[in-house]
Amino acid sequence: xxxxxxxxxxxxxxxxWMLALMLGTGLYLLVRMRFLxxxxxxxxxxxxxxxxxxxRREGEISAFSSLxxxxxxxIGTGNIVGVATAMVLGGPGALLWMVLAAFAGLSTKFAESMxxxxxxxxxxxxxxxxxxxxxxxxxxxxxxxxxxxxxLFAVFAVSASxxxxxxxxxxxxxxxxxxxxxVPEEKTGxxxxxxxxxxxxxxxxxxxxxxxxxxxxxxxxxILGAGxxxxxxxxxxxxxxxEIIRMAFTKEAAAGGAGGTLFVSMQDAMRWGVSRGVFSNExxxxxxxxxxxxxxxxxxxxxxxxxMTGVFFDTIVICTLTGLAxxxxxxxxxxxxxxxxxxxxxxxxxxxxxxxxxxxxxxVSIGIALFAFATIIAWxxxxxxxFEFLVKKRRYCxxxxxxxxxxxxxxxxxxxxxxxxxSDIMNGLMAVPNLICxxxxxxxxxxxxxxxxxx
Numbered sequence: 208x209x210x211x212x213x214x215x216x217x218x219x220x221x222x223x224w225m226l227a228l229m230l231g232t233g234l235y236l237l238v239r240m241r242f243l244x245x246x247x248x249x250x251x252x253x254x255x256x257x258x259x260x261x262x263r264r265e266g267e268i269s270a271f272s273s274l275x276x277x278x279x280x281x282i283g284t285g286n287i288v289g290v291a292t293a294m295v296l297g298g299p300g301a302l303l304w305m306v307l308a309a310f311a312g313l314s315t316k317f318a319e320s321m322x323x324x325x326x327x328x329x330x331x332x333x334x335x336x337x338x339x340x341x342x343x344x345x346x347x348x349x350x351x352x353x354x355x356x357x358x359l360f361a362v363f364a365v366s367a368s369x370x371x372x373x374x375x376x377x378x379x380x381x382x383x384x385x386x387x388x389x390v391p392e393e394k395t396g397x398x399x400x401x402x403x404x405x406x407x408x409x410x411x412x413x414x415x416x417x418x419x420x421x422x423x424x425x426x427x428x429x430i431l432g433a434g435x436x437x438x439x440x441x442x443x444x445x446x447x448x449x450e451i452i453r454m455a456f457t458k459e460a461a462a463g464g465a466g467g468t469l470f471v472s473m474q475d476a477m478r479w480g481v482s483r484g485v486f487s488n489e490x491x492x493x494x495x496x497x498x499x500x501x502x503x504x505x506x507x508x509x510x511x512x513x514x515m516t517g518v519f520f521d522t523i524v525i526c527t528l529t530g531l532a533x534x535x536x537x538x539x540x541x542x543x544x545x546x547x548x549x550x551x552x553x554x555x556x557x558x559x560x561x562x563x564x565x566x567x568x569x570x571v572s573i574g575i576a577l578f579a580f581a582t583i584i585a586w587x588x589x590x591x592x593x594f595e596f597l598v599k600k601r602r603y604c605x606x607x608x609x610x611x612x613x614x615x616x617x618x619x620x621x622x623x624x625x626x627x628x629x630s631d632i633m634n635g636l637m638a639v640p641n642l643i644c645x646x647x648x649x650x651x652x653x654x655x656x657x658x659x660x661x662x
């Protein structure tokens with residue numbers, strides 16, 4: 208009963224209105240910013256590895272560590288499982304809509320991160336904290352509405368950190384290890400819980416240090432694997448790309464998929480491409496702004512550009528590689544022994560196995576473990592900052608860390624159908640106050656962005 212109710216609420220929250228709000232906000236900002244996020248993407252990428260002369264240290268961690276932690280939170284199972292699911296339910300064309308939505312998401316990510324740095328404050332212990340809840344509290348022109356929206360965002364963010372940020376990720380790791388290596392969920396959960404607690408007890412410095420090394424390594428690891436699949440089937444790549452483009456704009460149901468038959472429409476492709484893209488890069492949800500606020504910079508605009516590259520790396524690079532590997536592997540449309548379409552992890556394993564043989568399953572399982580673990584530790588910081596905003600007492604944050612670590616075990620060993628739906632709802636609801644904030648303050652964002660161009 209509860210599962211059915213949550214599924215209906217989830218369908219409403221992530222219905223066409225939410226996708227239109229997220230995509231529309233991104234396009235509105237992109238036009239109002241005179242396409243500067245897209246035009247300055249090269250500058251943003253250079254900022255990731257460079258340090259501006261004369262820059263003061265105002266935050267907790269370096270700009271690159273901040274980006275690595277943001278990427279740790281976004282590069283997760285959505286890059287592997289989410290892309291496969293989207294390309295089955297929405298057809299190969301879903302990949303193109305995923306990428307197009309990501310280009311619009313550049314502007315949203317820039318705005319929410321730039322505002323989070325601009326309106327960050329020092330907490331009771333003197334550490335810099337920020338995020339959409341602080342932007343709404345101190346920067347929103349309508350103060351009473353800002354207080355209400357900031358509290359709502361924080362509640363939704365804490366809930367999402369326990370669900371989508373932790374339990375569902377732990378469950379994905381345990382399930383993949385059980386299927387590939389035969390490791391019981393209890394053993395995986397216990398080891399994972401210990402690793403999570405040891406990492407998060409050190410706070411943002413410890414989390415960012417792990418992310419600093421883990422994110423580039425795991426991204427390179429996955430890019431090499433996906434690249435191997437594409438190279439092995441390079442002769443099928445042109446046909447796969449044409450199928451992606453064709454089915455992204457097919458109005459009526461059409462057949463597609465080299466490994467079988469998929470019947471989808473342009474509406475299906477758009478719906479699943481946009482929704483899974485947002486699930487992957489989180490542009491519009493606002494949680495990334497919490498981490499961006501910890502960066503050691505005094506330039507909100509520059510940090511906005513740096514945070515914006517997370518969307519580029521997450522979706523335009525990694526999700527695209529996953530999609531191309533699926534498209535040219537010949538596995539789209541394949542069915543299992545029961546006659547059901549392969550999707551999610553099973554489809555990705557089948558695609559990688561065409562190039563890596565029996566190692567394909569091991570590769571995907573290790574990729575899921577690295578991506579999901581990074582998401583768990585990064586979401587802890589984001590959830591903790593939202594929790595601190597609500598309780599106002601930093602001493603309770605240690606309790607949050609221990610509880611967060613312990614529910615990792617619960618996520619690994621329990622069936623999570625209800626948790627998945629609840630977490631998805633919290634993710635969507637978190638976006639609403641954040642997008643309202645970004646739209647209302649878009650004038651300030653554009654003014655500061657144009658001012659920085661003159662200098």
